[in-house]
Amino acid sequence: MAQANLLSPPSQIPPPVALQLSQKAPPILAAPPTSSLPWPLSLLFTRETPESWAIHENLFLASIRTGDDASARQILDRLTARFGEDNERIVTMHGIYEEALAKDDKALERIFEAYEKILRDDPTNFGVRKRRVAVLKSLGRTADAITALTVLVENSPIDAEAWAELSELYAGVGAWGQAIFSMEEVLLIMPNSWSAHAQVATLHYLSSPTSLPALSLALRHFARSVELNEYYLRGYYGLKLVAEKLIPLLSDSSSSNAKRNTDDDDVPPPNLASVKKLDELATSKLAEIVRQYGSGKKGWTGFDEAEVIAARELLDRK
Amino acid sequence: MPFLGTALNTAGLLFLTHAVYSTHEHTATFAHTPLPLDITIELLVSILILSAGIVVSSPQLKPIQWAKWAGKIQRGGRHSEGKWTREGEEVLSEGDPYAFLGLDGGIGGKGEGRRGFWDVRGKRKEYAHWAKTGGKQ
Numbered sequence: 470m471a472q473a474n475l476l477s478p479p480s481q482i483p484p485p486v487a488l489q490l491s492q493k494a495p496p497i498l499a500a501p502p503t504s505s506l507p508w509p510l511s512l513l514f515t516r517e518t519p520e521s522w523a524i525h526e527n528l529f530l531a532s533i534r535t536g537d538d539a540s541a542r543q544i545l546d547r548l549t550a551r552f553g554e555d556n557e558r559i560v561t562m563h564g565i566y567e568e569a570l571a572k573d574d575k576a577l578e579r580i581f582e583a584y585e586k587i588l589r590d591d592p593t594n595f596g597v598r599k600r601r602v603a604v605l606k607s608l609g610r611t612a613d614a615i616t617a618l619t620v621l622v623e624n625s626p627i628d629a630e631a632w633a634e635l636s637e638l639y640a641g642v643g644a645w646g647q648a649i650f651s652m653e654e655v656l657l658i659m660p661n662s663w664s665a666h667a668q669v670a671t672l673h674y675l676s677s678p679t680s681l682p683a684l685s686l687a688l689r690h691f692a693r694s695v696e697l698n699e700y701y702l703r704g705y706y707g708l709k710l711v712a713e714k715l716i717p718l719l720s721d722s723s724s725s726n727a728k729r730n731t732d733d734d735d736v737p738p739p740n741l742a743s744v745k746k747l748d749e750l751a752t753s754k755l756a757e758i759v760r761q762y763g764s765g766k767k768g769w770t771g772f773d774e775a776e777v778i779a780a781r782e783l784l785d786r787k
Numbered sequence: 788m789p790f791l792g793t794a795l796n797t798a799g800l801l802f803l804t805h806a807v808y809s810t811h812e813h814t815a816t817f818a819h820t821p822l823p824l825d826i827t828i829e830l831l832v833s834i835l836i837l838s839a840g841i842v843v844s845s846p847q848l849k850p851i852q853w854a855k856w857a858g859k860i861q862r863g864g865r866h867s868e869g870k871w872t873r874e875g876e877e878v879l880s881e882g883d884p885y886a887f888l889g890l891d892g893g894i895g896g897k898g899e900g901r902r903g904f905w906d907v908r909g910k911r912k913e914y915a916h917w918a919k920t921g922g923k924q
Contacts, residue, residue, distance in 0.1 A: 476876040477865065480886050482899050484917035487910075497874050520872045534910045536918075569907045577908075599903035607908050633888045634904050640894045655888065663857060664883070664890040671893060699858035703891070758862070771864025 475524045475531070481773075482534075490531035494540040497528060503551060522548070529562060533569045541566060560587060561596035568604065577608055595625065602634070614638060622654075629658040633665075636672070645676030666694035667703050674711060681718055685738050687711045692747060695754075702758055702776050705751040706783060712748035719744060755780045792844025799837030806830040 473479065473489040482490070502517035502525075504510070525544050532541040545559075545566055552559050564584065571577045584601045587594060598621050605614035618635045622628060636651035652669045659665060670690035677683040688711045694704035719741045761769040762777045806829040813822060850856040860883060870878040883891070889900020 472877070474876055474879060475874070476872060477879045477882060478899060480883070480891055480898050480900070484914045487914055493874075500874075502873070516873060518872065520876070520878075521874060524872065524874050524876055530905065533907060534914050536911060536915065565905065565907050569911055571908070596903060603904045603906060606904070607906060629888060630901050630903055633890060634901050637889075637894065637901075659885065659888075661853060662885040662888065662890075664885050664888060668890045668893075675894065697854055697857060698861055699854040700862040701857070702861070703893075761862075768859075768863045771860070771862050 475527045476520055478527050478531075482531075487531055487534050490528070491535040491537050491540070494528055494532055494537060494544075497524065498540060498543055501547060503547075517551075522551070526558075526562070530565075533565060538566075538570065541569075557594050557596050560594065561600055564597060564600045568600070568607070574608060577604060580604060581608075595621070595628070599631070599634075606638070611638060611642060615642075622651075626654070627658055629655045632658070633668075636668070640672060640675075645672060648672050649676065661697055663694040663698040663701050663704060666690045666697065667701070667707060670694065670707055670711070674707065678714070679718075681715075681722065681738055682736055684711055684715050684718065685736050688715060688739060688744065688747070689736075695751075700754075700758065702755070702772055702780060705754045705758070706776070706780055708747055709751035709755060709783060712744050712751065715739070715744050716741070716748065752784065755784055759784065789844060792840050795836055795840030795843060797840075799833050799835075799840050802829055802833030803837060806833055 473482075473486045473493075475490055475493055478490065479486065502515075502521040504515045506514055525548055529541055529544045529548070532538070532544065545562060548562065549559055554560075564580065567580050567583075568577065571580060581601065581604050584597050584604065587597050588601070598617075602614050602617045602621065605611075605617060615635065615638050618631060618638065622631050622635060625631065632651050632654040636648045636655070639645075639648035639651060649669060649672045652665065652672055655662070655665045656669060667690070670687040673683045673687040673690065688708065691704050691707040691711060695701050695708060698704065719738060722738070758769075758772065759777055759781050762772050806826055809826045809829070810822060813820075813826065850859055860881065863880075865879040865882045867877045868880055872878065886898075887900050887902065889896070889898045891900070892898040
């Protein structure tokens with residue numbers, strides 16, 4: 470994708486892309502999507518589509534990020550005029566705007582108080598609840614952020630986004646057990662998500678990169694993620710990495726297998742032959758991805774370049 | 788392919804219209820005689836051509852296996868569908884439906900997922916730093 474897109478923004482926005490996005494503001498601000506005609510006519514001659522509001526929202530975030538506060542204000546006013554001040558998402562966006570303008574931690578604390586007040590009036594506004602967590606995180610109060618998030622997921626246990634954030638926060642403080650638990654909650658909500666499986670596997674791997682049970686679980690989840698997505702680079706990368714660590718462990722322990730089975734509670738270690746097969750599969754798939762991406766063939770350009778380079782390095786390591 | 792589909796559709800519609808018109812004319816002039824064979828054949832042929840045209844000009848089918856479908860999204864990335872919104876933004880093909888979980892960057896990744904927890908100050912700082920250091924990575 471050569472051009473930055475406001476309708477479906479890329480999954481990663483480095484500063485140059487953010488600049489490109491926010492530079493699209495003037496023409497969009499110059500042509501409001503709502504009609505200026507009086508009421509019955511405005512319904513007939515409106516040019517607004519759901520896409521225009523998605524574009525406005527993304528443009529708002531891009532302008533805020535690049536410090537173009539004047540444009541952000543204009544977009545916010547336009548959205549407020551369209552959807553009303555009490556709309557949950559508008560309240561949240563007002564909050565983001567205030568946060569961006571906050572000069573220091575004191576000002577941020579005041580915004581936090583304002584969020585508390587909004588939540589006292591309407592405790593069901595989950596957008597604001599999430600902003601509250603984000604502010605706590607931004608203030609560096611990770612423990613408080615985790616507490617606030619646990620309350621949030623208790624009230625809304627099917628919020629996959631909140632579980633994923635909670636897992637990330639736990640992982641950030643090194644609480645691997647809790648991080649894995651939260652990620653498994655995401656899996657319960659979205660069992661087909663290949664990235665969630667890969668994330669669980671990564672957490673297992675990071676929690677103890679040398680122990681056999683953790684590595685077996687990581688292998689299982691990586692295997693599931695590539696089962697769900699046949700060209701999932703991260704899945705194959707992890708599969709190969711874990712398999713390479715498992716093979717020596719398994720060949721060492723094959724003599725003391727009987728003893729091991731008693732202390733590992735639920736997961737039996739994988740079979741050495743199948744781990745070798747998985748390693749071969751991952752190697753061939755990674756090689757295919759690297760080759761096809763390198764040739765720049767049509768239909769193979771969707772990979773992240775940094776990930777492909779990392780995969781090539783992993784293959785060259787031998 | 789789009790040309791072939793359009794041509795088949797046009798031809799099929801022309802034949803169909805002609806067959807229907809002929810039937811009408813025939814029944815108007817000779818009310819109690821059976822329909823001549825050539826009109827029947829024309830009608831059937833036109834329907835065949837039209838059906839073929841519709842099938843040929845339909846968009847490409849999506850893979851019905853989850854892994855194949857996901858793999859196609861993964862390796863192809865998002866591409867243009869040849870449509871633009873009024874604001875001039877391209878309408879892209881479908882992307883990773885789980886991108887909103889923000890798990891692609893791994894742990895501590897810098898993805899744009901989890902919009903609800905968007906770190907506005909961090910992103911602003913990152914951008915300001917980039918702008919101050921002369922716009923280099």
